[in-house]
Amino acid sequence: MTTRLTRKEQQARTRSALLQSATRVLAEKGLHRASIDDITSDAGFTKGAFYANFKSKEELFLVMLDEHFAERLAAVERLASGEEALAQRAARAGQDFTDALRGNEEWCRLFLEFTSHATRHDGFRKEFKARTDALRGQIAAIYSQRAAEVGFEPPISPELIARMVFSMAHGVAIDQLLDDETPEDLFGSMLLLVFAGLAGEQAGAA
Amino acid sequence: MTTRLTRKEQQARTRSALLQSATRVLAEKGLHRASIDDITSDAGFTKGAFYANFKSKEELFLVMLDEHFAERLAAVERLASGEEALAQRAARAGQDFTDALRGNEEWCRLFLEFTSHATRHDGFRKEFKARTDALRGQIAAIYSQRAAEVGFEPPISPELIARMVFSMAHGVAIDQLLDDETPEDLFGSMLLLVFAGLAGEQAGAA
DNA sequence: CGGCTTGCATACTGACCAGTATCCGGATAC
């Protein structure tokens, strides 16, 4: 019972170990300063294992992008179907979305790295954008559904609201990376203000 | 009249040419993928010129940080002393602050690069933070002064408001780098909502 | 004018790294 794994299982295990190490090491050192050897040795392998599982470093980035966004999308969908927060303000969705960011320094760093990589690699940028759009679309949909339930008519489009929430989250993530004095509830306060503003705008005419 | 420059003047000219090229090249290629040779040759020099003017690549980053923040601080102070926008909403200050960002893709990219560098180099991070704090403090002061002029009592501290404005600006900057479909007025709309929220919060109790 | 200084150029070094070629040993298939 020492070696119970088929070859496929073994390789899958290796691959996911590499991905896990990649997340850690790339977040720590940055996309370009972390070498393949850094990543594989962190996982207890060598270069050979890497190239048996990924075509290139660039492909690794893509795979990681996929994994991270899939996780977050799943989290959002879980929230969408969950009943618990239903009566809460729609901001909840955005809040939850960035609970992923807050306290998750690793993902913040990776997000930064991926972003700057994306600005220089158009293929990667398109993939990044596509996934961001999907996530944002989900959140917009949730918001709009919740708003309808409460009988609230947003003065601006849910898509735009979602975009604002994303931008705020990313900005706060940056703030937290740079500054150890960032107020704990910065993002929450911002959401509150924005949604207070939305409520106010509805009352007042355009 | 061919060579009218003293040696000091000549070197100052070289140095500023290098800094200008550094801004362009580092924004284009990223802090670590742009080599010293890339920078110097963009300016029509070679490595020797670089090391005659800067101790190391790291020192170059610091100098650039200084220059950029000095520019922005100056811009903010110009705004603070200017009379033209005095009657406008306090958001003007923040707006102007990020006009520097909007349409200034180069600085956005550099900001991203500096940020991610800062997360890995504590000395640099502290310098970055110090300058950010100064800029944010300025904006908070302006906001607070304007609010007093209008007789408006902000429900939350001007420092926190300034921090929000910064975060939003940075988030929008990221959005714009990643997405060519970012609405032109995203940042403006966000500011509007936030300040509407502030006004509303003042009326409503806590 | 002549020796000294110095800003910049050139050539080089040591280190690092993505990707490739080759090999091995154990799992798989028959």
Add this chain to the structure above:
DNA sequence: GTATCCGGATACTGGTCAGTATGCAAGCCG
């Protein structure tokens, strides 16, 4: 049980880059 396959290890290649050492010519000072 033997031949095959293949995940992963090892060794190597070509290229890049920060930083250094040295040279040189043009500016500086007496």
